[in-house]
Amino acid sequence: MANKFDIQIRAEQGYAILETAGYLNDALGEQLSREAQKLIEKGYTQLVINLDKTALINSIGISILIEIIEALEERSGTLNFCGLSATQERTFRMMAIAKYAGIFPDEKAAIANF
Amino acid sequence: MHLSSAEETIQRLIFSLSELEQLGQTLISGHSNFNVSSKTYLRITLGTLQATRGAILCFHPTDNYLTIAASTPEVEVPPIEIEPDEVESLLQCSLIELDTPPAALKRFIDRNAELLNDKAKHRLWVPLKIHDEFLGILSLGKFLGRAVLEEWEQELLSILAHQISIAIAYSRNEARIQSEKFRLFMLAESAPQICQLLQPEEAAEQVVHQAVAFLDANVGGLMLIQPQQQNLELRYAFPETVISENDDQNRNKPISISLKDIEADTAEANEKTAFDMLAGVVKEGRTVRSAFRTETFLGGKNLMAGPIQGRDGDILGVLVVGDKEERGGRIAEFTDEDEILLDSFAKQAGVAIENAHLHQEALDARQLQAEMEEARKIQENLIPDTLPDIPGYEVAGHYEPRGPVGGDYYDCIQLPTGGWGFTIADVSGKGMQAALLMATLRAGLLSELSSSRGRENNESVDMKNELIDMAMTLNSLLYVSGTEEKYATFFYSHLNPKTDTLTSLNGGHNPPLIVKNDGNIVWLGEEVGGLPLGMFPNDMVPLIAKYEAEQIKLESGDLIIFYTDGVTETVNIEDEYYDEERLEQVAKTCTESDASHICNLIYRAVMDFQGDADQFDDLTLLILRKK
Numbered sequence: 001m002a003n004k005f006d007i008q009i010r011a012e013q014g015y016a017i018l019e020t021a022g023y024l025n026d027a028l029g030e031q032l033s034r035e036a037q038k039l040i041e042k043g044y045t046q047l048v049i050n051l052d053k054t055a056l057i058n059s060i061g062i063s064i065l066i067e068i069i070e071a072l073e074e075r076s077g078t079l080n081f082c083g084l085s086a087t088q089e090r091t092f093r094m095m096a097i098a099k100y101a102g103i104f105p106d107e108k109a110a111i112a113n114f
Numbered sequence: 115m116h117l118s119s120a121e122e123t124i125q126r127l128i129f130s131l132s133e134l135e136q137l138g139q140t141l142i143s144g145h146s147n148f149n150v151s152s153k154t155y156l157r158i159t160l161g162t163l164q165a166t167r168g169a170i171l172c173f174h175p176t177d178n179y180l181t182i183a184a185s186t187p188e189v190e191v192p193p194i195e196i197e198p199d200e201v202e203s204l205l206q207c208s209l210i211e212l213d214t215p216p217a218a219l220k221r222f223i224d225r226n227a228e229l230l231n232d233k234a235k236h237r238l239w240v241p242l243k244i245h246d247e248f249l250g251i252l253s254l255g256k257f258l259g260r261a262v263l264e265e266w267e268q269e270l271l272s273i274l275a276h277q278i279s280i281a282i283a284y285s286r287n288e289a290r291i292q293s294e295k296f297r298l299f300m301l302a303e304s305a306p307q308i309c310q311l312l313q314p315e316e317a318a319e320q321v322v323h324q325a326v327a328f329l330d331a332n333v334g335g336l337m338l339i340q341p342q343q344q345n346l347e348l349r350y351a352f353p354e355t356v357i358s359e360n361d362d363q364n365r366n367k368p369i370s371i372s373l374k375d376i377e378a379d380t381a382e383a384n385e386k387t388a389f390d391m392l393a394g395v396v397k398e399g400r401t402v403r404s405a406f407r408t409e410t411f412l413g414g415k416n417l418m419a420g421p422i423q424g425r426d427g428d429i430l431g432v433l434v435v436g437d438k439e440e441r442g443g444r445i446a447e448f449t450d451e452d453e454i455l456l457d458s459f460a461k462q463a464g465v466a467i468e469n470a471h472l473h474q475e476a477l478d479a480r481q482l483q484a485e486m487e488e489a490r491k492i493q494e495n496l497i498p499d500t501l502p503d504i505p506g507y508e509v510a511g512h513y514e515p516r517g518p519v520g521g522d523y524y525d526c527i528q529l530p531t532g533g534w535g536f537t538i539a540d541v542s543g544k545g546m547q548a549a550l551l552m553a554t555l556r557a558g559l560l561s562e563l564s565s566s567r568g569r570e571n572n573e574s575v576d577m578k579n580e581l582i583d584m585a586m587t588l589n590s591l592l593y594v595s596g597t598e599e600k601y602a603t604f605f606y607s608h609l610n611p612k613t614d615t616l617t618s619l620n621g622g623h624n625p626p627l628i629v630k631n632d633g634n635i636v637w638l639g640e641e642v643g644g645l646p647l648g649m650f651p652n653d654m655v656p657l658i659a660k661y662e663a664e665q666i667k668l669e670s671g672d673l674i675i676f677y678t679d680g681v682t683e684t685v686n687i688e689d690e691y692y693d694e695e696r697l698e699q700v701a702k703t704c705t706e707s708d709a710s711h712i713c714n715l716i717y718r719a720v721m722d723f724q725g726d727a728d729q730f731d732d733l734t735l736l737i738l739r740k741k
Contacts, residue, residue, distance in 0.1 A: 023352075025332065026443045056323050056352075058330045059293040060441055061691040064149070066292070087303060094299050104443065 007031055015046035015114060017107060019083075021053035024061035028054075032061065036068045045077030048110040052083025062095055069100045078102070080110035116555065123266075126164075130270055133158045137277045143576065148172070148285035152183035155281060157588060159252065159274045160186060163267060166256035167235055173201070173248050174280060176446055180250065192697055193442070194226050197611055201248050208272065210239040211266065230737045238263075240275040241418070249282045289441075294328075297361050297455060300328035309438035309469060317470035318350040318474035319461040321433060326352050328459070329452055331435035332445075333414040336422070337392060338431035338467070339373070346371040346392060346432060351412060369411060375399075378591065388417060395419045395432045401453050401460075412436050418448040422462040424468040431467070433460050482545070489549035493523075496556050501526050504534055506611055506741055508709035512717050514680070514733040522550035522732040525557060527563055529608075535563055536607040538623065538676040538736050542600055542646075551592065555647065558591040559584075559606075581619040585661040592648025601648040605639060605676060607738075609668075616674070619663040622646030624679055627694075629701045631671030637694075638674065639664060668740045673712065680733035684720050687727045690722055709737040 005022025016039045022028055036047060049065070051057075059064075072079050082101035084092065091096045104110040137158055152170050160168050169185035171194070178201070179193040203218035210216065215223050227236070233254045242250040252275050257263060263271060304324035313315040320335045326334040335351040344444055348369040373396060386394075388410035395402050401420035409415055414436025415515045422431045435456065440446045448456075493515075501509045521541025529535055537559060541552045563582045584606070592602060604621035618626075620639035623646075628636040644661035655661070668674075677697070684692040700719040704712045713735050720733065 023326075025330070026439050027442060030443070056327045058327045058439075059296040060439060062296055063289055063292060063441065067147050067150050070147050074150070087307065088505060090303060091296070091299060095296060 005031070007035055009039070011042075011044065015042075015048065015111060016044045017108055017111075019048060019050040019053065022073065024051070024054045024057040024065075026060045026064075029061045029064035033064050033068060037071065040071055040075060040077065045072060045075050046074065046080075046114045047077070048080050048107055050084060050107055050110075051081060051088060052084045054083075055085065057088060057091070062091070062097070065097060065101075066095075073100065075092040078114055080104055080113060082106050082110040123154065126162075127266075130162045130357075133162050134273065134277070137274070137281075148183060148282050151281060151285070156186060157279050159278070159376070160254075162274065163254065163263065163271060164258040165256070166258065169236070169253045170278060171251040172251065173242075173250045174440075174442070174444075175248075176440065178223040181442065196222065202243040203238075204251070205243055205246060205248050207241055209240075209268065210241070210501060212237055212239060220596075220709065227420045227461035235696075240271060242275055242279040244279050244283050245339070246375060247283070252278060254285075279287075297328045300324065301360070301455060301459055302384075305459065305466075308463060308466040308587050312470055312473045314467070314470040314474050315350070317466050317592075321466060321717065322350050322352050325433055325435050325459055325463070326454065327437050329418075329455060330438050330440075330446070331414070332437040332439055333412045334435040335412050336431060336433055336463075336467075337371070339396065339421075339429065340370070346373060346375045346396065349431075353413070376481060384582075388412070391417060392419055392432050392434060395421050395491070396429055399423075399429055400615055403448050403453065406448070410436065414445075416445060416447055417454060418456060420456045422460050422464040422467060424464055430464055433463055437640045485546045486544075489546045492546075493521070493548040496525075496552060497524055498525055498529055502528060502534075502646060504609070504611060506614075507609070508737075508739040508741060510709035510713040510735075510737040512713050512733075512735045514717070516680065516729040516732055521552050522734040523552045524676065524734050524736045525556070525559075526736070527560065529563055532612070534609040534611065536609065536676065536736060537605065538626075538678060538734060539602045539604040539647075540623065540732075540734075541602040541678075548601060551595060551602065551648070554595045555588065555592060555604070557600050558588050562587055577610075577615075577617040578619075578665060581606060581608060581617060581663045582661045585619050585621055585647070586652055586655065589645070589647045589650075589655060590652045593651050595648070599605050601646040603646045603679075607638075607674075607676075609738070614668045615665055616668055617663055617665045618642075619661060620644055621661065622649075624677060624682060624694075626677070627675040627697060627701055628666075629673040629675070629705050631705070633667055633702060633705070635698055635702070638666070670740055671705065672740045673701065673709075674738040675701055675712075675716065676738070677716075678732065678734040680729070680731040681716070681720055681735065684724050684729060685727050686725050689727075709739045712714050712739065713737045 005028040008018045008019040018032060018035055020028060020032060039047060069079050081092065082104045083106065084103060089103055092103060102110065102113055104113060137155065156168055156170050167186050170183045171180040171182055172183045177194050178198065178565055181193050182189065182191050201221060202220045203216060207216060210219065212227065236253045238254040238258055240252040241248065242252055308320045308324065311320055322334045322336050327510065333352060336349050337346040337350050340347050358455060371393055373393055386404065388406060391402055391404045399421050401418065403418045407417045410417060412434065416438065417434055417436045419432050419434035421429045422433050424430050438448050497513045501511055508527055513522060513524065521543065524538040527535040533559045539555060541548045603623035605623040605626060607616050607618040609616050618639050620642055621644050625637040625640040628638050629637060639663065642662035642664045643659065645655055645659050650658060682691065682693050682697060698714055704715045707715065716735055
C-alpha cells in the first residue's frame with residue numbers, strides 16, 4: 001500500500017528548500033536524495049530540509065539524510081533542518097546528524113543561519 | 115619533456131601512493147557511507163591505473179543481486195541477479211578477464227555484460243571480498259596506452275580492490291550500527307512517550323507509528339479485543355486508508371476479526387489468511403511472522419504481529435507491522451531481532467493502551483456522574499413538592515430515589531373542570547435520556563389535560579374514550595421522542611369528586627391496589643391492561659393490545675395505593691421480592707389511618723424488608739383515600 005508522500009522544492013538565490021510530506025522511508029528518502037543531488041549539481045550548496053509535514057522517519061530515511069549531509073560536505077556545503085518534532089530533534093542529536101547539520105525551528109531561522 | 119619509461123613508472127607509483135593515502139583518509143574521515151564515497155574510490159582507482167571507464171558494483175546478500183554504486187561514465191542499470199554458485203565462483207577468482215572468463219562465470223557475464231555499458235568496453239573484473247564474504251565487483255575498462263596491466267599495476271589493483279572492500283564492509287557495519295542505534299533509541303524514546311498519552315485514539319496512532327518507524331516497516335495496525343463481541347477490531351492503521359471496510363455495504367464499519375472458534379494451528383502458513391494469523395496471536399499469546407501470497411488487509415504481504423498485554427497479563431489486542439523495507443525499497447523478512455524489538459515495544463504499548471483506556475473510562479464515569487446529577491435534578495423538579503387538598507379525600511405521596519437515576523414519576527393535577535388527574539409512571543432506562551423522556555411525558559400529559567381531556571364536567575362525556583384518546587396521543591409523542599428501547603409504563607386515574615367516580619387507564623404499569631372499606635382487595639386496571647407508552651407506533655397498538663379504561667365508584671374509607679415496581683421488586687438480603695402479597699398484607703392493616711400515615715407505614719414496611727440489601731430502582735407511592 002502506497003505511503004502518500006511529496007516533496008516541494010523552492011530554489012532561491014543562493015539556497016534551496018526541500019519540504020517533505022509523509023513517511024520518510026526508502027521511497028521518500030530516495031526521492032529526496034535525488035532532488036538534493038540535482039540541486040547540488042546545479043551549484044546549490046546551502047540546503048534546507050523542512051520536515052514539518054513528516055511525522056515518521058525510519059532508519060533508512062536517517063541514513064539517506066546522512067548521505068545528503070556527506071554529499072554536501074564534499075562540496076563544502078551546508079545543510080540545515082527545520083520543522084522537526086521534539087522526538088525527531090532528539091533522534092538527530094543522538095544519531096550525530098546535529099553535529100554535521102544545523103537544526104532550527106523554522107525556515108526563516110534555517111536560512112538566516114547559513 | 116619526454117619521460118623515460120622508468121621515470122614514468124616512478125611518477126605513477128608516487129601518484130598511486132598519494133592516492134592510496136587519500137583512500138585511507140576517505141575511510142577514516144567519518145564519511146563512511148559508501149553510497150557517497152564510492153565515486154571517490156572509483157575516481158582514485160581509475161586515475162591510478164589510467165583506466166578510461168569503470169564501475170563498482172555492490173552485492174546485496176539477502177536477495178542475491180548487484181547494484182551499481184558508482185560508474186564512469188554514469189549508467190543507469192537495474193539490479194543484476196546473481197546465483198549463489200556464481201558468487202562462489204567469483205570468490206575463487208582474484209582477477210577475471212572478461213574476454214576469457216572461467217567457465218562457471220561465462221553465463222553470468224554473457225547475461226549481464228551489456229548492462230555494464232557494452233562488454234567490449236569493460237575488460238577486467240576484480241571480485242571485492244573480505245575473507246569469504248563477497249562484497250561486489252570492481253569492473254574496469256581499457257587502460258590508456260596499453261592493452262594489459264603490468265605486474266606491479268596488477269598488485270596495485272589488488273591493493274585498491276582490498277581498500278574498496280574494506281570501505282564497503284566498513285560502510286555496511288556502520289549502517290548496521292546506525293540502524294540498531296536508531297531502533298534502540300526509538301524504542302527507549304517512544305515507550306515512555308506513548309505511556310503519557312491519555313486519549314486512546316492518540317495512543318493507538320502513536321503505538322502504530324513508532325512500531326512502523328523503528329522496525330522499518332511500510333504498514334502497521336493496532337487491533338484491540340472487544341470482549342463483548344469476541345472480536346478483534348482495527349483501531350488504527352498506517353497508512354490510514356484501510357481503517358474501515360472498503361466495500362459499499364460496510365463502509366465506515368471498522369475491520370474486525372471474530373475470535374470465536376479460533377483454529378489457528380490447523381492451517382499451513384500459506385493457507386492462512388492474515389485474519390487467521392492475528393487471531394492465532396491472541397490464542398497463542400506470542401509473536402508470529404507470516405508471509406502471504408497476496409496483499410493482506412493492511413496492504414503488506416510480510417507481516418509480523420505480537421500480542422499487546424495489560425499489566426495483569428491479559429491480552430488486550432495485537433500490534434502488527436508489515437513489509438519491512440531495505441535500502442532500495444526491497445521488502446525483507448522480519449528477523450529474530452525484529453521480533454524481540456516488537457515484543458519489548460508491545461509490552462510498553464500494552465501499558466500505554468491500558469492507561470489511555472483507564473483514563474478515558476474515568477473521564478466517562480465522571481461525565482456520567484455529572485449527567486446523572488443533572489438528570490436527578492430534572493427528575494426531582496418533576497415530582498410535586500406538595501399535594502393538593504381535595505375536599506372529601508386525602509392524598510399523600512412519597513418518592514425515594516435509590517441507586518442511579520431512574521424514571522419514576524407521579525403527580526396529582528387539578529383539571530380545569532374541577533376534576534383531578536392522578537398519574538404514576540416509570541420510564542425505562544436510566545440517566546439523562548430517562549429524565550428527558552419523563553419530562554416529555556409530563557409535558558404531554560399537562561398539555562392534554564389542559565386542552566380537552568376531562569374538560570367536560572357532565573356524565574355525557576365518555577371519560578373512558580377520553581382517556582384512551584389521551585393514551586394514544588401520549589404513546590405517539592413518546593414513540594417519536596424516544597429511542598428504540600425507551601418507553602414508559604403509565605397509570606392514569608381521573609377522579610370526579612362530585613360523583614366519586616374514578617376512571618382509570620393502564621399503560622403497562624403495576625395495577626394499583628384498592629383496599630375497600632369492607633377490607634376486600636381489588637387490583638385496579640388489572641383487567642384492562644394496555645401497552646407501555648412509546649413502545650410501538652400508534653398503528654400497531656390496536657393489533658397488539660389496545661388501550662382500555664375502566665370506571666369504578668369510590669365509597670367512604672376506600673383506599674387506593676398507586677406504586678412503582680420499586681416497591682414490589684425491593685429485595686431483601688435473601689434475594690426475596692417484597693412483592694404484591696406483602697403490599698396487600700400491610701395495606702389491610704392500615705385502612706383506618708390517614709393517607710400520610712398509610713404512605714409512611716408502607717414505606718417503612720418496605721424499608722424494613724429491604725434491610726441491608728442494595729437497591730437499584732426508585733420507590734414511589736401515591737395514596738388516595740376517600741374520607
